[in-house]
Amino acid sequence: MTANLATVPTTGIQLSGLTKSFRTPQGPVHAVRGIDVSIAPGETVALLGPNGAGKSTTIDMLLGLLPPDSGTVTVFGMSSADAIRAGAIGGMLQTGGVIQYLSVRELITMVASLYPNPLDVDEVIELTRIGDLADRKTTKLSGGQTQRLRFAIGLVSNPDLLVLDEPTVAMDVESRRDFWATMRTFTSSGKTVVFATHYLDEADAYADRIILMANGRIVADGAATEIKATVGLRTIRATLPRPDLVALSALSALPGVTNVDARGEAVILNCSDSDSALRAFLPAFPAARDIEVTGAGLEEAFMQLTTGQQLTTGQAAGAEEARQ
Numbered sequence: 001m002t003a004n005l006a007t008v009p010t011t012g013i014q015l016s017g018l019t020k021s022f023r024t025p026q027g028p029v030h031a032v033r034g035i036d037v038s039i040a041p042g043e044t045v046a047l048l049g050p051n052g053a054g055k056s057t058t059i060d061m062l063l064g065l066l067p068p069d070s071g072t073v074t075v076f077g078m079s080s081a082d083a084i085r086a087g088a089i090g091g092m093l094q095t096g097g098v099i100q101y102l103s104v105r106e107l108i109t110m111v112a113s114l115y116p117n118p119l120d121v122d123e124v125i126e127l128t129r130i131g132d133l134a135d136r137k138t139t140k141l142s143g144g145q146t147q148r149l150r151f152a153i154g155l156v157s158n159p160d161l162l163v164l165d166e167p168t169v170a171m172d173v174e175s176r177r178d179f180w181a182t183m184r185t186f187t188s189s190g191k192t193v194v195f196a197t198h199y200l201d202e203a204d205a206y207a208d209r210i211i212l213m214a215n216g217r218i219v220a221d222g223a224a225t226e227i228k229a230t231v232g233l234r235t236i237r238a239t240l241p242r243p244d245l246v247a248l249s250a251l252s253a254l255p256g257v258t259n260v261d262a263r264g265e266a267v268i269l270n271c272s273d274s275d276s277a278l279r280a281f282l283p284a285f286p287a288a289r290d291i292e293v294t295g296a297g298l299e300e301a302f303m304q305l306t307t308g309q310q311l312t313t314g315q316a317a318g319a320e321e322a323r324q
């Protein structure tokens, strides 16, 4: 059976046990330390994480540009190389230039000619809003305009999977908005998108699912709301007269409480379920006053998960290498 690219594929993307290290004069850098991801067709997935988390390395392996040290990549039932040959994957990388001395239209037309089932070049130019630049040489574009051209190049093969490494990094606010509007058009037809980003708001607004990476590992994977819940969606603050160790351990044992912090008489409960926590807290601590419940944002979740990774899981080797 051959892949019918006109229809939405039924099998998705599997990354199984992926690892990748780089040799450097200072010793090995373990960029990706064992990643398992399964993405369903039609999902829009954000790879989120701080600098050096392993996002680009993962994307390069997904695109077949970098061979993994171990593990496998399957894209719609094919290897990355076969999927790319079939025109099933479009990519927009973080680094690398565009071919010089051609006009924008010439370059897009050339790329389109390499694929079996391309989109109409004019349609792509319109979709990516580069009509006014179509006759300009690719060397004469600004950073944000080059990003739009790269997006057009990624789209023109009419891929089922679009992989984007920090697609909006050089774009101004308006271009970012345009970019995501175009992306919505693309995903509404059942296409799959994987994009790396530092922008929490982008991941929150445009992804169905966020895979949070830190130090070469996945530290959270789920909808933005689930990720917020993993780290304590809400915080309860209260004043408690003379909280002793017994009180603190009773607070830790309350349902829905993930962490307890006390500064003098002020206690702070991080909660995965603040409703249950509050219901149990009030009868157990009737002397509590000045009670406040506040929500945590995705930013807080992100910081806690990415910085807490080495501390909470105590990966001595990871912490050691991170110091190098």
Ligand SMILES: Nc1ncnc2c1ncn2[C@@H]1O[C@H](COP(=O)(O)OP(=O)(O)OP(=O)(O)O)[C@@H](O)[C@H]1O
Pocket: 022, 023, 024, 029, 030, 031, 049, 050, 051, 052, 053, 054, 055, 056, 057, 058, 094
């Ligand atoms: N070719 C390479 N040689 C040596 N080390 C590398 C190479 N490519 C990546 N690394 C290292 O691997 C780790 C992961 O890098 P990667 O580019 O995947 O991170 P990232 O999450 O994309 O970061 P950023 O947000 O800065 O783009 C980093 O420590 C980086 O320095």
Ligand SMILES: [Mg+2]
Pocket: 055, 056, 057, 094, 165, 196
């Ligand atoms: Mg990167």
